Amino acid sequence: MIYLILSILFSTGLFVIFKYFGIYKVDVLKAIFVNYIVAFIMGFALTESSFTFSEIPNQPWFIGATCLGALFVSIFFVMAMTAQRNGVSVTSVAGKMSVVIPVFFGVFLYNESVTVLKIVGIIIALISVYLASVKEKSTVSKNAGLLFPVLLFLGSGAIDTILKFVESNYVPKNDVSIFSGSLFGIAAAFAAIVLIIKSLKKREAFGVKNIFAGIVLGVPNYFSIVFLIKALQTQGFESSTLFTINNVAIVIVSTVVGLLVFKEQFSIKNKIGVALAILGIVIVALA
Template sequence: MFYLIISILLSVVLLLNFRLFPRYGVNTFQAIVFNYPVCFLTGYLLMPAGQSFTLDGSQTWTWLALGLGVGFIITFILSGESTQRMGITVTSLANNLSLVVPVCFSLFVFRVGGKTFDGLNYLGLVLALVAVALSTFRKDKGVQGRKRGMNVLLPIAVFLLYGATNTLINYMNIRYIPSADKTVVVTLVMVLGAIMAGLLMLAVRLVQGKEKLEVRSLTAALTLGVPNFLSFYTLLLALSAFGGNGAFVYPLYNIGVILVAALTAALFFHERLSTANKIGLALAVMAIALISWQELAGLGVGA
């Protein structure tokens, strides 16, 4: 349970970084771009004994992982924008409820998942979508309302893109990854893809004169990159501690991130939620619990 709690807290730290960047004049885009080299170095130092990092271009999963890295940085940029414009709570809801997308693909497309869904599980999937809609609801009208209306698209994009990348990860694991001990190596390849995509985007913006390198943003990359990789690494350790039972660990992780993020946002940033948003928050927790009620009750089939 220790590693699971640490992973939850580190995941919330990522959102806190995004929330604090504007206050300290940090260029969020540059911090995200340079956080990936920090991620790579952190992961490389934590690589299990006996493993080495190699980039094997003859393997299909290598190219899929590099492509996923591009998706990661785009999603991370959107997550930063969503956190700054819509708040920590809404963004964490969109992020963690995105599990609905890979679950649906596992059930109806890949036809894997290890258990038969019942009525409560399906109700959880429906409630998750309702929760996303309610969490982004705003009543503002006029010009400001239209601007906020555009901002609402940010957490929705986060929901869809996180869901899409996680679905592709599941597909890659099913079709191309030979064993679980390759997880860290595969992740490093994904991070490498994000590094290449990020540096390319930054180079283009520098040439266009839209960016100027800022030392402050390079420093912020450390506070973003280290917890970014460690949140994933400690989640892996939590999975190992629970015998690889992802069906049990992931719901607890998602519920934990949602609740801790909401509490942090309320205490330190005084984020205000409408009645609809609060209902969405409650439904989000309920949805995750219903999707995995068998595992949480100790009655499931396993991961």
Template sequence: MFFLVALALSASLFLIFRSFQKFRIHTFQAIVFNYWTCVLTALVYLGDFSVLQNITWEHLWVKVPLGLGLLFISTFYLMGYVAQNISVAASSVASKISLIIPVIVNLIFFKHKETFDWLNYTGLILVFLAIFLTSYRSKNVQSASNTHFLKSFMLIVAIFLMSGAIDTSINWVSSVSATDKTSQALFSMLIFAIAGIVGALILAKQVIAKKTKITLPNILAGVILGVFNYFSVIFMMLSLQKEFAGNGAFFFPLFNIAIIVFSTFLAILLFKEKLNTANRLGILVAVLAILAMAHQHL
């Protein structure tokens, strides 16, 4: 049950981004208010405000969010841009197959009994093929000019690399510093807070320069996005702990495959999103890539 709720919430994030264009929501404004909603929701969810006393500079999980906050808001904005201007499928594929980056980092820098076999290396190659195929736009969907394709490809690669850097950093900090539930909750809250502060400063500059105007629909969109964003993480953790006995090696590949397929299906059903043959093949290749990368645990 937790798995299905987490899947629905996570897939909804891409669809919410997709709907911003329809309702003329300012994406960056919504993202800024999304992060502050995450912070407030986290405080309410924690219930005990006294745990904030645990936030001291001596902890690694307090220092790392300073850099991760900027990376978070940048990646989230790119995900929204790609979902709106390229496709939900491309955005979800790029962010979800990025799980191979922490896998590779763990393989190189940490000692494990398992080593890469030919299937793992095949999966690694398939990842880049999946990015190429999902970023391809035919004349029936959008302009197929070389410039447009190169821009789409680079944006999707950027999401892939940035999402991978975030996952790697979080995995590292969770394993060496934020090792209990309270520190993990505060760690994620600090990332949201730093992202919110960075976003608020940029937004304030835009408002002062009269480049944008804060409106109630943008705030409400950010609140909705924030609630879905925060609880997608909560239910993902609950599913991992209670339904998969903490076996992340099995959970994350399965979860990411499900998000790619489910979010794409909903985008086609709700937004009539058109995918060409290459895009559909790219989704299939992405699923195969995740299976190949994590086959030892499936």
């Protein structure tokens, strides 16, 4: 349980950092690239296993790490487009509602338990995600459609599902740091390609501010993934239960932080959503 709690806290920290990115006008793409480099370095610096870089492409989890690295960068862009066209609330809901995808695969691929109590808890949790995330006032572009929210929903769900599959079948417990570091290194490579293409169109200085922001982001980003993987490796903890609790708890903590730290508006719907989220987590945990 401690790994899950730590993953939730570090994941919530990412939302707080992204909020400050907007306040201080950080170039998010550049900060994301630096963040992946930092997480890559941490993964190999903190590993307890002996390894050589030449061995990494031969690891059984390398293909999975490559897919996840590409998805990390792709979903980042989809998330940005969804926020711009459909609004932040829709982005939050689409990203967190995606928990139904790993839950579905957890039940059918790993024969995880299905009880009435668990189903009720998951339904309550999904309703709570919407209510806690929706804002009374939101700016939605005239060009808003379902394409980007749907892509965000599917992509976010795919990341959790593939992460669970690779972790279950190919990642030994003592290789978590190497796997995580490789995953972020591959993501950094994809982000570098995007940056190069972007710089060909418009050249501009990288900026010390963006480097510092990336370093600040990289540390919690690394630990959010490492602790999530360690939580998935905990015996007796079904992934359908873990992903539900993880996603909904992040919504709760992020909403409370937004209220207390950033003085965000907290409507009746948001309050009901947080209350239902707590109820949903309790029911799923008991199930």
